[in-house]
Amino acid sequence: DAGVIQSPRHEVTEMGQEVTLRCKPISGHNSLFWYRQTMMRGLELLIYFNNNVPIDDSGMPEDRFSAKMPNASFSTLKIQPSEPRDSAVCFCASSSRTGTLFFGEGSRLTVL
């Protein structure tokens, strides 16, 4: 069975550039989460969606970050403009009503 699929796996970009990360949740899962992980701050919840609707985006650090879920099988996390402090591993995760989170392999972002 396909798990959560994220792309790209690695992204290296220069400060000021736009970054778009993509996620395909597990089919049938109705909740989708975006997390960011750094050594300093650990895993932080950025935003989550239920049935494609954003429920809580209080973890989004600032206006440079935005997330969309246009349908049940696709979500994007966008950073514009990117800054070096945005360097992190961004994980997408999905869950069904049981609540168990299944994570994608992550997108490792480096902003120079």
Place this chain on the structure above:
Amino acid sequence: RKEVEQDPGPFNVPEGATVAFNCTYSNSASQSFFWYRQDCRKEPKLLMSVYSSGNEDGRFTAQLNRASQYISLLIRDSKLSDSATYLCVVLTTGKLIFGQGTTLQVKP
């Protein structure tokens, strides 16, 4: 104060040892509790849920103390393959909040 706190370790133990991790949470209304495991440069994966009465899965035992607001994970007869970071996770107001993780290194 962080919502979920863990000792980052690392815990360095020999094979066969018993090791225990604790985790404290700040919100008394937290509803559900989990332990996730994360291998180096990999994604977190569910290890086990934590039930009020405590639960066991093979060499792993999880316990919850609501009065003191902490959960624990006990690993018996540790294996080299247990080396990983163990993340305490708490469901609070609909959100899963992760601790920073405790790193375990099992040595031969």
